[in-house]
Amino acid sequence: MRNTLRTAGTFLATVLLLNAIHNAQGDEGMWLFNDPPLQILKERYQFEPDASWLEHLQKSSIRFDNGGSGSFVSANGLILTNHHIGFDTLQKLSDAKHNYVKDGFLARTQAEEKPALDLELNVLMSIEDVTTRVNAVIKPGMTPEKAYQARRAVMADIEKESQDKTGLRSDVIELYGGAKFHLYRYKRYTDVRLVFAPEQQAAFFGGDPDNFEYPRYNLDVCFFRAYENGAPAKIEHYLKWSTQGVAENELVFVSGNPGHSNRQFTTAQLESMRDKQIPRSLQRLYRKEDLLTSWGARGDENERRVKKDLFSIANSRKALLGRLAGLMDPEFLSQKAHAEDELRKAAEANPAYTGLKDAWAQIQTSQQKLDQQVVPISLLEWGKGFDTPLFEIARTLVRHADEKIKPNGQRLPEFRDSNRDSLELGLFSDAPIYNDLETLKLSDALTWLTIEYGGPGNPIVKQLLAGKSPHERAVELISGTRLADVAFRKKLYALSPEEIAATHDPMIELARTIDSEARRLRKYEEEQAEVQTQAYGKINAARFALEKTHSYPDATFTLRLAFGTARGYQQDGENIPYETTIAGFYQRAEQHHNQPPFDLPSRWFARKDRLNLSTPFNFVSTADIIGGNSGSPVVNRAGEFVGIIFDGNIQSLVVGFAYSDKQSRAVSVCSQGIVEALKNVYDATELTDELLGNVAAPNQMTRVR
């Protein structure tokens, strides 16, 4: 459930892990850049980064709006991220004759660089605490509905004022489940061009079987370049490239945008995840993975069209299965419950916090209410019952007509003035839409919706299917809509609510038909979110006062700083070394007779003798990362680029609930392996020169290894 993936108070994991932190046993933390763990770094690693070190790393770091991270690696706007973050763009730029996902891509000149269709990058320029102003609008006795409206309005005001003043994208971020609100200002880049991608088979070698595994051999990299005014962006803050890589036990930092974590969830919310939300998500993922696999197997072009979706689905499925297994461990949840009890008891013993226990009950009750409504909410409001971008486009156009005539503060957040540029970037994207695939997906989604509502006899299903079978209805909708045409979307975007209501397009009509019910469900969801925000606010106020520990909020897909050391671990009695080499890449392919998904791209065979096979390829560290950190730069004490995060190992799948450095590891591609491959496999001379032109001078800073 989207709502429960929101951040919450930090109290729980912190209580659990107090000992770990105070005894310096772990490298936990996805720290705020305006509240970094300076004391821990000093005590444990004798490292004291100054403000300019932090600012440089912060402004070299990039958020990819499609769910990942990256960094600037040259003064000319060169950007490095993961292949699996660039995948979306590679897929959208490909067609039946050009398969950049399968074959890779290299621009030898800037003229050959290919503009991404709808990619937005954000660089965090400043953070401002606006908690007081946000919370001032919440008055005692307000209903959740009124409170949510008031909160939404003040957040919209703050963002609008900031954007008008600075010209920067401005987002108010809810932290600690609502105990704090910070204003993040971002520089946006939307002219972003593809520079290089390897074959997916080199980037995602080992496929689903090796996904989340270690030792690993993936060249999971993709280069873009940011442009401004038609020329490469001039970048002040970018990372110098280290040709030294990472030594064992070396301290490293990760600067990126972890998406969601649940360390501060109450036990009741974790149980809801275990018993309701994850099983339900898995059910949908299984269904869709099967559908697309089966369709993709029918031919090369089908396979190309579903490749990106299938990757995402398989990745989510494996991640959720790992999380579910973690939650099914009775020991884990009983420890959580114990820690929760301790805090509750401490609060109850203190007269300042009488009645705090109600906060837990409020969260539990609101979660139960949400769980009871999750079927219609997910189908109608989250759009899972209409699984095609053509429906999303239709809904956006229908709602935009209604929302744009409201005052800014009263609109749904995605229609706020501060989000208009981003909204239009996505809405008017030229990304290809394939009617055959969309019919398949919509037909299956409508079937699923019918089942979830108990059968075709349900009144909502009757209204949606209009007397047809799910398949017939999907054919009618997809073949009848004109929304694949961007010019048509632009035309509708300008219309009034009355004009939209008079538009005859079956997908627009479907979105209109269901909109009042979908909005009703969304309002319900928002009210419960407000209940939880207030309850977590109370719990965290008590926690800060009673525990006085330095902490960090759950992940919110905003920039965080993590740290750790590059080191291996034990598994099934075996020592897993921290680093792999290019030689291991060839060996693993041989073990599997070079059969998919362990087949090397042919170029790697042809160039084997040019490569230094002992070059480090991938490595692990104890840095605290999670999904969203994909593409995050890994830097050393000198702030030099030594690697790029692309995965966690299988033991890290439960890290969303609690950090551990026993076996859980972040997996990166090493800076040395990247250059070795670019030079000797891909002949990417210009690119390598641009990177290596930025090599840090030796001994620029003392390196402790």
Next chain:
Amino acid sequence: MRNTLRTAGTFLATVLLLNAIHNAQGDEGMWLFNDPPLQILKERYQFEPDASWLEHLQKSSIRFDNGGSGSFVSANGLILTNHHIGFDTLQKLSDAKHNYVKDGFLARTQAEEKPALDLELNVLMSIEDVTTRVNAVIKPGMTPEKAYQARRAVMADIEKESQDKTGLRSDVIELYGGAKFHLYRYKRYTDVRLVFAPEQQAAFFGGDPDNFEYPRYNLDVCFFRAYENGAPAKIEHYLKWSTQGVAENELVFVSGNPGHSNRQFTTAQLESMRDKQIPRSLQRLYRKEDLLTSWGARGDENERRVKKDLFSIANSRKALLGRLAGLMDPEFLSQKAHAEDELRKAAEANPAYTGLKDAWAQIQTSQQKLDQQVVPISLLEWGKGFDTPLFEIARTLVRHADEKIKPNGQRLPEFRDSNRDSLELGLFSDAPIYNDLETLKLSDALTWLTIEYGGPGNPIVKQLLAGKSPHERAVELISGTRLADVAFRKKLYALSPEEIAATHDPMIELARTIDSEARRLRKYEEEQAEVQTQAYGKINAARFALEKTHSYPDATFTLRLAFGTARGYQQDGENIPYETTIAGFYQRAEQHHNQPPFDLPSRWFARKDRLNLSTPFNFVSTADIIGGNSGSPVVNRAGEFVGIIFDGNIQSLVVGFAYSDKQSRAVSVCSQGIVEALKNVYDATELTDELLGNVAAPNQMTRVR
């Protein structure tokens, strides 16, 4: 739901299809051998098979107890079935060093033939109507429980008497949903040896994408030989081999064992299938397909171990999706409901059938009751919550101890004396069991069970997991049990209930723990089945009296006779020819660059120039078949073998609900293609000679083409 797959009255489809039958528009029917469609054949095809023609075909036909059909094709016990029916045996005979599924198998001499581990074949020797005796025990006013017990007891008596008298396997079969009961006597063969199988890639060329598709190119054949007393069985009734194949529009017959159909279900039961049962089954199939695919991709040996299960799951998934799509067509179900109304009105207008409408309500109510209990029933009694043969073995041993001391008529049907030989054949099978795979499956099944019961807090889940996570519990059960050892099973099989209760084996203890709850659920299920049996009995009595049509019961995995003509159909405006050739096999591989699942086995490349590429390979006919018919012989008017059924096309997936000859077709391998491949690709000289030694003399009977 198992229960709803039982046969029901024939009234519904017959009402719907009365016109079709009377107007001779279709070749519908899975006819009883003791009630064949003689008049239809005479009127429509001027064909009048005599009793010896029917007896010869009946006794040449074979039922494979693992869910398929086959036929004798030589006097020396040679048997032909599908590769996908022999698959189970091929898998069980293979190991890490011998992969007969992938590589195929050929015994050049009888000494080289490999005994199947646990295969039972049945040849139907006689049929006797025992309806009167079975129904005589049901007294007015009996509770469903008492009625079910009485029915079970008399069926056990009839079977025991027959077996004692004839030495033949004797099964009382419920037909027309309980309106008739017939005693089937079978000759059993359990010394069955593998003679030949092609590579699975030739048998299942095109894999999941081409499954249920046409045109098709599959050599889906597997040869066995029946032995008696250590020597090849001497067979009186076997099919002569036709080297002529099938001409377009030629009349053909199919003699096999269709498994289940639902043509006579009430609308309420069909709605339950659409809204509850099929979605639920799909959910489980998606989950398991994903689990096994993912595990199988980790290496060659993993892939080998899951190959058979994956095939079955993908096959069921595609079939169920087709059925669900059919039921989601509002036109289809409204036609069914209309026909049902017509019969109801006719019955109500006739004073002899007042109160008949209660029968529909009874079926509906009992189905609703079953639907409400389907979660625990399927998890605990059908064993879906313990997805490993080791649990099935444990349960059989636990129940056998309890059941064997009861009088024969009071036992659960699978423990009746008449079933003892079959029970022991399966229980003491040496089929390999792999602990890694069983741990994976059981861990996933226990996770699913936990979710289905609402979480680990449920008392039954608590009892089953014993304070552990599903994975830990699965590891403990699989690594701790000794039931993989057949000698240990034999030892436990001899024990008394008290001795079993004192046996310390974790899987035995699990089976004992859950047995009283599982038996309680089974009893509930049986009582509802009895309610339905009685209701369908009433409906069918009215139908027979009011409509006087010649009909056939829904499929019951017993021998049936179907007929039809070999002819193509139109699809998307294109004419699909009735027959494919070996040339098309090569062309389809080329279209897909010989990439899996469209890759030809290397032998087929090496031998291409020896083959007559214009040899017919696969063909379609309008014969009325369904799952279970796999491996059924297709014969011409002369009773000669012209092909072997292996699939239906995609349009046939709804055939379980209603027959149609518009596009729905049965797909067969042609006799000519089989011999061409055996001779020129596989060098199976001895086998070909044995088949062709039995070639029918030309003009043995007049062939009308």
